[in-house]
Amino acid sequence: MNDIKREIKELLVHGLRLQTRPEDISDTMPLFDDGLGLDSLDAVELVVLVNKQFGVQIKDMNEGKAAFGSVASLAAYIKEKQGS
Amino acid sequence: MKKTGKQLGPMFFYLMIFIGGQRLAYLVLHPVVLAYVVCSTTIHKRLGPYVNRRFPHGSWLHKRVQVYQIIIGLGKMLIDRALLGIKPDSHFEGTFEGLDRLQDILDSGSGAVVVLAHVGTWQTAMAHLAGLNTKIHAIMAHNEEAMTKHFYEMGRSRSFQIIDAQGFMGGMIEAAAILAKGELVLIMGDRAEGGQTMPTQFLGSPINLPVAAYNLAAVTNTPIIIAFSVKTGTTSHTLKIWDIIHPHFAGREKKAELSRCVSRFSKGLQDYVEQYPHQWGNFFDIWQQ
Secondary structure, three states, rough: HHHHHHHHHHHHHHHHHOOOHHHHHHOEEEEEEEEOOHHHHHHHHHHHHHHHHHOOOOOOHHHHHHOOOEEEEEHHHHHHHHHH | OOHHHHHHHHHHHHHHHHHHHHHHHHHHHHHHHHHHHHHOHHHHHHHHHHHHOOOOOHHHHHHHHHHHHHHHHHHHHHHHHHHHHHOOOOOOOEEEEEEHHHHHHHOOOOOOOEEEEOOOOHHHHHHHHHHOOEEEEEOHHHHHHHHHHHHHHOOOOOOOEEEEEHHHHHHHHHHHHHHHOOEEEEEOOOOOOOOOEEEEEOOOEEEEEEEEHHHHHHHHHHOOEEEEEEEOOEEEEEEEEEEOOOOOOOOOOOOOHHHHHHHHHHHHHHHHHHOOOEEEEEEEEEEEE
16 A cells, blocks of 8 residues: 555656655545645546556546545555455 | 517427528528617626727727627537528538547547637537547536526537536546546637636736646646637538647646636637627626626
8 A cells, every 4th residue: 555655646647747855745634625635637647647557447526526635545445446 | 478479489490491491591690680789688798898898999888799799600510500400401501620630639549628608609519529539528517407408409419428417526527537548528618617717817807717638637647729719601600729738747836827728728719709799608707606
């Protein structure tokens, strides 16, 4: 699980070209708005990146909202989908 | 009463087409539109935002004449559409300027985002793309979907799949997967349906245009094809590729690139309405979106 979280943080920083370091992102920090500051344009890019990197497709709003809460929730979502 | 009128209007024109074909329906259209333009205030309110900007120095009468010509153009397109339903074997010539450029992109294995506008024969424009050797998907809001569905139910087999613009992330996720397969995604670029917009200028006034198409193209590394349709004659229309953009986000800053894209679209649309001022199909104040 920690490996997935680390990979997600690197994906966020490099894939979305964030001006921060992966180690500065906490597992529970909200990804959008006041947390990491991502917006709806980033969301589309993040879904594409997650699909490319982990082979996991986020298909609907409910799944997206739950998965994109934080690094921890995204990691849990990816792990669940990869296991199913 | 209004509802009955709305139902009787098309039926009257269907009857004219049935009796005398396109020619009779076009002929009858003129007095009907003249009466409408003289008596209705609604149509002037709806087209006023466009006509006042496109013909800023025109007199009151000149602007009324422009409204008349726009409605005549729209009426002819609706008659053509109905004609295809009533007489599916009617001959219409459709051409596609720039087809080879789009085909080259598709042959390279890339998908593409085709950005259209509510001008000319935009519904038939979609049929022009049917000849391409790829699948076509259109991101549409319910009202556009209903209009297009109606057109295709009138006699043309639909050559594309619809992605619901009110779906998850405006259909962008589904569209990204489609582009990765090297297929085409069509999006209307002139109406904001709730997504993010970016300010630019159009016909001398500030306007907010949707950025979803350009964001999608940038994140999926696919080109934007700006294409507008034109009714070129009684039985002919064409789809023209106006511009091709390759959006790319170099850093965290996306706004500058998205702004560049909406400006290119706006410039293209302005060139279009300068050449074809009476093929405007937006009965909605797009400067207020």
